Amino acid sequence: MSLLEVDHLNVWFDRGRSQVVRDLSFSIDPGQRLGLIGQSGSGKSVTALAIMGLLPESALMSGTVRFEGRRLSGAKEAELAQARGRDLTMVFQEPMTALDPTMKVGRQVAEVIRLHEESSGRETRRRVIEMLDRVGLPNPDRITDAFPHQLSGGQRQRVVLAMALMLGPRLVIADEPTTALDVTVQAQVLELLDVELAAHRAACLFISHDLAVVARVCQQVMVMLDGRVVESGPVRQVLSQPIHPYTRGLIATARLDLARPGSRLPTVEDFYAGGQL
Amino acid sequence: MRRLSLIMGLALVGLVVAAAAVSLVWTPYDPNLVRPPDRLLGPSWSHWLGTDRMGIDLLSRLMVGSRTTLMVGVIAVCLAIVVGVPLGLVSGIRRGWLSQLLLRVSDIMFALPALLLAILLVAVRGASVATATWAIGIATVPVFVRMAHAATLSVMAQDFIDAARSCGTSSAAIALRHVLPNIAPIVGVQASASFSSAILAEAGLSYLGLAAPATTPTWGRMMRDGQVDLFLTAWPALAPGLAIAVAVLGFNLLGDGLRDQLDPRLREFR
Secondary structure: OOOEEEEEEEEEEOOOOEEEEEEEEEEEOOOOEEEEEOOOOOOHHHHHHHHHOOOOOOOEEEEEEEEOOEEOOOOOHHHHHHHEOOOEEEEOOOOOOOOOOOOOHHHHHHHHHHHHOOOOHHHHHHHHHHHHHHOOOOOHHHHOOOOHHHOOHHHHHHHHHHHHHOOOOOEEEEEOOOOOOOHHHHHHHHHHHHHHHHHHOOEEEEEEOOHHHHHHHOOEEEEEEOOEEEEEEEHHHHHHOOOOHHHHHHHHHHOHHHOOOOOOOOOHHHOOOOOOO | OHHHHHHHHHHHHHHHHHHHHHHHHOOOOOOOOOOHHHOOOOOOOOOOOOEOOOOOEHHHHHHHHHHHHHHHHHHHHHHHHHHHHHHHHHHHHOOOHHHHHHHHHHHHHHHOOHHHHHHHHHHHHOOOHHHHHHHHHHHHHHHHHHHHHHHHHHHHOOHHHHHHHHOOOOHHHHHHHHHHHHHHHHHHHHHHHHHHHHHHHHHHHHHOOOOOOOOOOOHHHHHHHHHHHOOOOOHHHHHHHHHHHHHHHHHHHHHHHHHHHHOHHHOOOO
16 A cells, blocks of 8 residues: 555645646655656645645645545644654755744754653653754754754754654655755755665655756656646656656756757757647 | 843833832832922932922932832733733634734724723723723733734744644644744833833823822823923923833833844854
């Protein structure tokens, strides 16, 4: 049985006037990593929020989301809250804003434990420090008492990862987890995510607009365009034999090393002009 | 520079609070003692701020008056916070027709001058400090509803709220643990600003004779009594006026200073 099953998902904003996700269906098996790529505004993040049940009240949604056979779409808020943070968790894009500025980071990580398990204060603190250590933060016992603004972007993203991995979830939805980081930190955080996902045998829906990053982390990939999946399959196959012109464009623009010096750089529009599919 | 306004504010507010505290055990003269031979004296060593037309020592009366000023301010602002902030918080998190109704009602209350509300209450319940306090407090509630609502909306739009929800935090816990601490600095600053408006309002009501009876010393009442002799000596009106100015300035500066201090982003790394 699949871990996550998304069936005919549609999401509308603006009182149904603009459709952001169109008839999206896919599934993720336990431990499987699925990449979701596409440009800004293609509906990737909205898909993630829809799975988590975090869409704003103004959004309309149809279709079903099942996690381990249980229906998440249309479930009661309390039921969803129980699953969130324990069975399925989310890593947000912006480490600068994903942490509460008024709360010490240790308490924010501890919150995940307190919400789902009985744990004494001392035991909780020990687990938090252990987790901060695991995600590669130096002086974890000092960092646990720091406020978010006292940490760098990379450190904050490690804290966000620690929150997402704390209780050993079965599915982690990572929404552009490295986009806001510089390239060296990005590589470190990806490595960490790779190791931790493997250690927990957690599945992952990895959202990105960066082909290279997706190729590093995932086995399967879906290409999303204007709310629709236009191509999907194993990463290697999609990258070597892209079928859809949009995918070909994405790959060409990512391989700048193949461009001849002095010639114009390729753009997605050279391959795919847009318009109706 | 940031510290300067906090220190000045604390000093001025401290002066008023100290005067009120000391007046509980000691004042230079009996604040109600009428001594006709000493009437309308200017400032001197024996009477630091002079005396009024009844020969009552102005400093003693100001000190006792500061108790009323502070009491009215504290009670009115607390009332406004206790009622206004939760309403604003809830209406910012749960958007529905009830929240809309609540906001429209506070808009209407905004449009109604506080003075009018006070006169209405006085007409019903009679002039007293308690009535004035209620009137000022009720008139300040919509300020806090509006402010808490707006602040809550801006906090709720932040990523860390979605992040908290993605960890399984309930709406109530989000309101208490994430939204409230984030809007607390704004509430604090607003409280200090509202405190100075409350002092002004109380002085205004007392001046109009809508708050304290003549026997209770209040700053506004003292100004009203002092203006009669304005052509003979300015002190009986000037002294309470200065006291009001000091208190208002103090709470405004304190509010500014507090805003900078309460913001954790401005705190230094230990």
